Every structure is written in structure tokens, then in C-alpha cells.
Amino acid sequence: MSVSQDPVREWILSEGQATKITKISPVGGGCINLASRYDTDAGSFFVKTNRSIGPSMFEAEALGLEAMYETGTIRVPKPHKVGPLPTGGSFIVMEFIQFGASRGNQSALGRKLGEMHKAGKSSKGYGFDVNNTIGSTPQINTWSSDWIQFYGECRLGYQLKLALDQYGDKTIYEKGQRLIKSMGPLFDNVIIEPCLLHGDLWSGNISSDKNGEPVILDPACYYGHSEAEFGMSWCAGFGGSFYNSYFEACDT
Numbered sequence: 001m002s003v004s005q006d007p008v009r010e011w012i013l014s015e016g017q018a019t020k021i022t023k024i025s026p027v028g029g030g031c032i033n034l035a036s037r038y039d040t041d042a043g044s045f046f047v048k049t050n051r052s053i054g055p056s057m058f059e060a061e062a063l064g065l066e067a068m069y070e071t072g073t074i075r076v077p078k079p080h081k082v083g084p085l086p087t088g089g090s091f092i093v094m095e096f097i098q099f100g101a102s103r104g105n106q107s108a109l110g111r112k113l114g115e116m117h118k119a120g121k122s123s124k125g126y127g128f129d130v131n132n133t134i135g136s137t138p139q140i141n142t143w144s145s146d147w148i149q150f151y152g153e154c155r156l157g158y159q160l161k162l163a164l165d166q167y168g169d170k171t172i173y174e175k176g177q178r179l180i181k182s183m184g185p186l187f188d189n190v191i192i193e194p195c196l197l198h199g200d201l202w203s204g205n206i207s208s209d210k211n212g213e214p215v216i217l218d219p220a221c222y223y224g225h226s227e228a229e230f231g232m233s234w235c236a237g238f239g240g241s242f243y244n245s246y247f248e249a250c251d252t
């Protein structure tokens, strides 16, 4: 199959239902990809391109956004199209969201996230249909019916292996392996059900739209134990009103 010279433009002017692109402007803020806003007579689109990585990373991002979008709970950009670029990289086109001035309401964010966790059920256990990336680090999502096994192998175990390969520090690797082997009892009497997680929920991936409604972006989605969502909370700034609303939404 031949690849068009400008597949982003081609998609916007066909399935995107625009007849003309009026302006293309760069959007700052990301570190990994190049981001742009395309203004057209059919509205605005948000486009990310990567010059070297093929479409698999954006395909996984689109599947994650789609899964969250389908819960009809918290606002996320609707993904439109992913494909290869003729120069070897890839692109993703999604809904452009005009962000509001404030960081948004913590209580609304907690409630909407709780609603998403409640609505995003899995019939396949813990994992996701594809592997994806957290930042630019690969994230393994092989389905498992057992959270402790999934968390031990696909999360802690995989990260420890990457760290060992990269830095050669056996001490941390061995300590980590001991933790994996002995963490079972930490989950005694805990009821765990797989639910849809954003997977990389820190302040850089949280915003609000111009109505002040919370928006979450740039996910590393998978189905996991709800508490794993808060693994990044050390740099998310969640306060009491966030957690009160979150738990209230989970319990109703």
C-alpha cells in the first residue's frame, strides 16, 4: 500500500470533513512528539507526529483514549486517525480541546475519575489488548486473571529488568525480586477487580476544558487494580477534596 505524501492533510480533508485547512500552529508542552493544531472550516484538530517511531505507539494511545472515551465519564480527546508518515514516522489525529485557564476543580476530577474506574470494566482480567508506553518506556500488558501475578511480572518485574539491563545494579534488582515474591500477603482480604486506568496520571496529563470540566490526556491505559492509578500521585497534587469525591463516586 502506498503512503500519501501528507496523510494528515489527506485525512483532515476527507474523513475529517474539512474543505480547507486555514492554519497550522505548533503546540508546546510535550517532550516526546511534535504537536500541532490544525484549524479548518470543520473545526480544529490536534495532531502529534513522531519522526522515527512507527504507528504502534500512537495506535496504543488511540486504543487507550477510545476505551476511556467510551466510558462516557471523564473528558478525553476523541482519537480520529493513526497512520504512518512517508518519512518513516507516524501520526495521530484527535479532537482538539481548548483548555481552560485554571487547573480545574479537584472535586470534579476525583468524581469523574471514580466514575471512569467504575464504568471501565474488563472481561479479560488485568492487562490491555496491546502493549503501550509510559512516557517512552514500553509497558507490557499481557492479560492475566491474577492482579498479584500481573503486577509482579508486567509492572515491577519488567521495570526491574529494564533497570538491570540499563544500569547493571544487581542489588536493587534482587531486592525487587524479593518484594515480588513476598507481596502476596499485602493483598490479603483486599477485594480487587480490574478497572480501566489512565495509567500515567500526573499533573502534566491533567487539564480542564474551557467550561472547567476535567480533561485527562496522554494515557498509558490498562485494566488494573484501581489503587495503581495513584502510583503517580506523588506528582499529581491530589488533595482531600479529590479523594473524597473519588471514593464517593466509587461507592455509589
Ligand SMILES: Nc1ncnc2c1ncn2[C@@H]1O[C@H](COP(=O)(O)OP(=O)(O)OP(=O)(O)O)[C@@H](O)[C@H]1O
Binding pocket: 027, 028, 029, 030, 031, 032, 033, 034, 035, 046, 048, 077, 094, 095, 096, 097, 098, 099, 135, 204, 217, 218
Ligand atoms: N487533544 C488536545 N487538544 C489540545 N491540546 C492538546 C491535546 N492533547 C495534548 N495537548 C497539548 O499538547 C501538549 C503535548 O501533548 P502530549 O503531552 O500528549 O505530548 P507528548 O509529546 O506525546 O507527551 P509527553 O508529555 O509525554 O512528552 C500537551 O502538553 C497539551 O498542552
